Amino acid sequence: MRKCLHVDQIYLYIESELPPEEKEILESHVSSCSKCRNAVAERERLHKAIQTLPLWDAPPGFAEKVMDSIFPQRVSFGRWIGTTLSGISIACLTLLVFYILSGQNFSNIFISFFQNLLSSMETFPLLLAKSFKLIFLLSKFAFQFIAYLVKGISLWISIVSPGLQIILTVLAIFFTASFFFALKKGLLLENTYEK
């Protein structure tokens, strides 16, 4: 009689991993050996239970949560408008409630509201003009700064030898590129590791 089976042969048989000729030999042995027959039956039942173990489910919204942690959502323009309008509406409602509670009647409330609105509309063009003047002054300052920078570079070019200029320029480009690359990588890591 053929030697009894090893456990690994039984598992290979159950998982249909045995070559056909070995499978035939095993089945022939099992038909005549009760010990091996029981061993195969035990492990077949174990295998069946293992194959039907319950699976864990993903909770609802899990994929979205993962995606949000990798790609933080940017607020859309529409949402910005909606939020701004909601804020203005709440502010107006609050003022309205305040006026009503202060005992003023409705017509007074509307009159004072529109008076305030008109006075702010009157001052708006002046504000706009002052803002443009400020922008103009800042631009003038920026151009002056650039002009001084250019003068400084020209002076530097006249002092420093051409060879040294090339070396220093290459180093400056290298450090600037490294800085921006590191900054970009740092921002990318921040975005991907933020939970």
Next chain:
Amino acid sequence: MLDDKKLIREALKGSQEAFEMIVRKYQVPLLNYFGRMINDRELTLDLTQEVFIKTYSALHTYDPVFKFSTWLFKIASNHLIDYWRKKKIETFSGDRPKENNKTAPLFQIPDGEPSVIKKMELSELRRRIEEALEKIPSSLRELFVWRHVNEFSYAEIAEIKGMPVGTVKNRVFQAKELIRKELEKNS
């Protein structure tokens, strides 16, 4: 559903939808892997999320010569090891199961082997198997989970762990024998 490699190509071009499809495809397998390894729901969710984040960061290093699923689970396995190291929990060696000679199963069927499993109801048997699974060495448990929960082939598991296929098979059979012995002990 698109092929993994096509999805990754799209994701690398910047398509968030492509990576989301990858997340949806592999969230359950990863949850089940971590769930069976640590049996803690909240931690399982955290670890799964972290693996997806790591995967996305490392997506540019993926070599399409290999299957994406095996690459992903390699990241998952290493992440679990890192987690255990940080918590100073005894981790498993990739090459040797942490077992002593007393628990090493015999690969020959002993005479008079008790017939315990045949008598149990299937639902009861499943419950007992889940309990027994927590007691076997984690190195064996990991291979068992990949084979019977994640349904990887032996060749795929061998690729993930960098082990010969024969060793993987032996370790999975060892795990099953240890589970069977736990069931015998508790019957």
